[in-house]
Amino acid sequence: MNRQKEQTTDTSAQEQTSKRSVSAKSFRTQKDETLEKGKKGSADWYIASRLIAYIKPYKALVAASAGITLAGSILGPLRPYLTKIAIDDYIAHGDMKGLATISLLLAAVVLLDGIKQFIATWLTQIIGQKAVFSIRMDVFRHLQQLPARFFDRNPIGRLLTRTTNDIESLNEMLSSGIITILGDIMQLLFIVGLMLWIDWQLALVVLAILPLMLYATMMFKKRVRIAFQDVRTHLARLNTFLQEHIAGMTIVQLFNHQKSEYTKHSDINADHRDANIRTVFYFSVYYPFIEVLSSLTAGMVIWYSAVRVLNADLTLGVVVSFVQYIWLFFRPLQHLSDRFNVIQTAIASSDRVFRLLEEKGGEGDAGAEPEPFVFRSRITFSNVWFAYDTDNWILKDLSMEVRRGEKIAIVGATGSGKTTIINILSRLYPYAKGSIRIDNVELPDIASRSLRKMIGVVMQDVFLFSGTIRENLAFGNPDLPDEAIFEAARIVGADRFIDQLPGGYAYRVQENGAGLSAGQKQLIAFVRALLYDPQILVLDEATSSVDTETEMLIDAATAKLMQNRTSIIIAHRLSTVQKADRIIVLHKGVIKESGSHQELLKEKGLYYKLYLLQHPEGR
Structure with a gap:
C-alpha cells in the first residue's frame, strides 16, 4: 500500500x-x-506603439498640444509672406499707412507665435512627465515581480541604468520630440506651399536640393543610431563597474588592488568616451553639411532672382521673402536633425526598457489581496531536484517532511543545499522536478503573497533599508503600534542598544545598516521576524556572525520566538541545533542522516564527524 x-x-x-x-x-x-x-519590419514602429500606450491616458493633453502646434505652424511661414506684401505693395508705392497696418499685423503674428511656443512647450512637458512617471512605476512594479534568478544574472548597475538614464531619455523624447517633429513637418509643408504660391520657379530651385539633403539625413540617422546604442551599452558597463567597486571599495583597498582596478575603469571609460566621440563626429559632419547646402541654395536663389529682376520679371519683395524662406526651410530640417539626437537615444533606451518589461515575471499575484493560507498539518518534499545552472544539481531527489509545530534543523557543509531548500520553499526559485506540498496543496498553487506571509526568514546577511530603526523593525507591517514594536524589541533584547542610539527608535539607519554592528543588525532582524508573526520561522545561519554574548541573548529570544511555530534552523555550528526535534544532515544535495542529536551521535556517521570537528573534546 x-x-x-x-x-x-x-x-x-x-x-x-x-x-x-x-x-x-x-x-x-x-x-x-x-x-x-x-519587431518585424521596423523596430522603430514597434517601440513607438509601446510608447503610444503610455500617452493614451493623456490624449486630451496630446490633442490640445498637437492642435496648438499644428495650427500655429503657419505663423512662422506667414512672416516672409507679410514681408513681401510690405515691400511690394506698400514700401514700393510709399504707402505709409498700409505699411503701419502690415507692421502691426507682423508684430501680432510674432506675438502669437511666441504664445503658441509657450503653451505647446508647457503641455508637451506635462505629457512627458506623466508618461515617464507611468513607465517608471511599471518598471519598478515589474522588477518587484521578477524571480531571484533574474537578479543573479543582471548586475545592479545595469538595472540602475535602465531605471534612471534610459527612462530619462524617454522623458526628453516624449516632452520635446514627437509633437515638435509634427509641428516642424507641418511648418515645412506651409513653407513649400507658400513658396509655390509666390513663385513656383524659385520654389523649384529651393526644392532641387531636397533629395541630397534627405539622403544625407537618412545616412546620418542610420549611423547615429548604432553609435547611440553603443553609448548606452558602454554606459551600462560603466555604471555596473562603479556600483560594484564603490560597494566593494574596502576589499579593493585591503588587497591593495587600486592600480589594476583603475586600469579596468580606464578601459571601460575609454570605450564609453570613444562611443560618444563617434556620435559627435557624425553630428560635426552633418550640421556643417546642412549649413553648406542652405548657403548654396541661397546663392542659387539670389543669382537666379537677380537675372529675373534685371529682366523685370520678379519683384524685390519676392526675392527678400524667398531668402527668408530658405532659412525658415532649413531651420525645421535642422530641428529634425537635432531631434534625431533625442530620438535615437530614446529608441536605444526604449528598446532596453521594453526588453526589461518583457522579461518573464515571477509568480506574482495580481489583483486583490489573496486569502491567507493557514498551515495546518505538514510540508512535504517529494523527489525534489533543483539546479541554479542547468547541469549542476544542488538538490538531488530530496524527500522530507516537516510537521506543524516541529523544530527541524538542517546541517551540512557549505554548498550542500541547506539555504536552497529555503529558497525554493519561499518560491524565490522554481524547482525543476518533484513536488512540494503544504497540506496537500502544491506549492505553485499557493498565492506567493500568502506563502511569504506564512514564512518568516532571518538571514545570515541582514539587509536594512535607509530609514529609521522603527521603519526597519516594522518593515513587514508598517501599521503596527509603537507599543507592539517596543515589546518585541524588549523580548529579543534589542531595546538595550536601541535606547542608547541617538534618537532611539527614530535613529536614521545608513545605507544597509552602516554604523551598526553585525550583532545589532541581527537583533533587528529577529525583532522584525517576531513582529511579522509568521506561521513558519526560518533561521538561516542567524547567529553565525554574532559574538558569544549576543548569541546567548538571541538563543533566549529564539526560544520564545519558536513557541507554537514550525521552525526550520539552518546552521553550521551544531551547538545551535542540539535542541531541535529532528536534525537533517545534507551532503551534496542528498539527505544522508535524520534524527535527534543523541540518535545521530550514536550512529557515528556524518553528523558525528561534523560534531567531532567542532567539539574535539568529545572524542
Whole structure:
C-alpha cells in the first residue's frame, strides 16, 4: 500500500513538473513570437506603439498640444509672406499707412507665435512627465515581480541604468520630440506651399536640393543610431563597474588592488568616451553639411532672382521673402536633425526598457489581496531536484517532511543545499522536478503573497533599508503600534542598544545598516521576524556572525520566538541545533542522516564527524 502511494505521489509530482515545463516553454514561445511579430519590419514602429500606450491616458493633453502646434505652424511661414506684401505693395508705392497696418499685423503674428511656443512647450512637458512617471512605476512594479534568478544574472548597475538614464531619455523624447517633429513637418509643408504660391520657379530651385539633403539625413540617422546604442551599452558597463567597486571599495583597498582596478575603469571609460566621440563626429559632419547646402541654395536663389529682376520679371519683395524662406526651410530640417539626437537615444533606451518589461515575471499575484493560507498539518518534499545552472544539481531527489509545530534543523557543509531548500520553499526559485506540498496543496498553487506571509526568514546577511530603526523593525507591517514594536524589541533584547542610539527608535539607519554592528543588525532582524508573526520561522545561519554574548541573548529570544511555530534552523555550528526535534544532515544535495542529536551521535556517521570537528573534546 505504501509503495503504491509513493508511486502515485511520484506520478503526480512528475505530472506537475511536466505541466510547469510545458507552461514555461509555451510562455517563451509566445513571448518570442510576440517580439518577432512586433519587431518585424521596423523596430522603430514597434517601440513607438509601446510608447503610444503610455500617452493614451493623456490624449486630451496630446490633442490640445498637437492642435496648438499644428495650427500655429503657419505663423512662422506667414512672416516672409507679410514681408513681401510690405515691400511690394506698400514700401514700393510709399504707402505709409498700409505699411503701419502690415507692421502691426507682423508684430501680432510674432506675438502669437511666441504664445503658441509657450503653451505647446508647457503641455508637451506635462505629457512627458506623466508618461515617464507611468513607465517608471511599471518598471519598478515589474522588477518587484521578477524571480531571484533574474537578479543573479543582471548586475545592479545595469538595472540602475535602465531605471534612471534610459527612462530619462524617454522623458526628453516624449516632452520635446514627437509633437515638435509634427509641428516642424507641418511648418515645412506651409513653407513649400507658400513658396509655390509666390513663385513656383524659385520654389523649384529651393526644392532641387531636397533629395541630397534627405539622403544625407537618412545616412546620418542610420549611423547615429548604432553609435547611440553603443553609448548606452558602454554606459551600462560603466555604471555596473562603479556600483560594484564603490560597494566593494574596502576589499579593493585591503588587497591593495587600486592600480589594476583603475586600469579596468580606464578601459571601460575609454570605450564609453570613444562611443560618444563617434556620435559627435557624425553630428560635426552633418550640421556643417546642412549649413553648406542652405548657403548654396541661397546663392542659387539670389543669382537666379537677380537675372529675373534685371529682366523685370520678379519683384524685390519676392526675392527678400524667398531668402527668408530658405532659412525658415532649413531651420525645421535642422530641428529634425537635432531631434534625431533625442530620438535615437530614446529608441536605444526604449528598446532596453521594453526588453526589461518583457522579461518573464515571477509568480506574482495580481489583483486583490489573496486569502491567507493557514498551515495546518505538514510540508512535504517529494523527489525534489533543483539546479541554479542547468547541469549542476544542488538538490538531488530530496524527500522530507516537516510537521506543524516541529523544530527541524538542517546541517551540512557549505554548498550542500541547506539555504536552497529555503529558497525554493519561499518560491524565490522554481524547482525543476518533484513536488512540494503544504497540506496537500502544491506549492505553485499557493498565492506567493500568502506563502511569504506564512514564512518568516532571518538571514545570515541582514539587509536594512535607509530609514529609521522603527521603519526597519516594522518593515513587514508598517501599521503596527509603537507599543507592539517596543515589546518585541524588549523580548529579543534589542531595546538595550536601541535606547542608547541617538534618537532611539527614530535613529536614521545608513545605507544597509552602516554604523551598526553585525550583532545589532541581527537583533533587528529577529525583532522584525517576531513582529511579522509568521506561521513558519526560518533561521538561516542567524547567529553565525554574532559574538558569544549576543548569541546567548538571541538563543533566549529564539526560544520564545519558536513557541507554537514550525521552525526550520539552518546552521553550521551544531551547538545551535542540539535542541531541535529532528536534525537533517545534507551532503551534496542528498539527505544522508535524520534524527535527534543523541540518535545521530550514536550512529557515528556524518553528523558525528561534523560534531567531532567542532567539539574535539568529545572524542
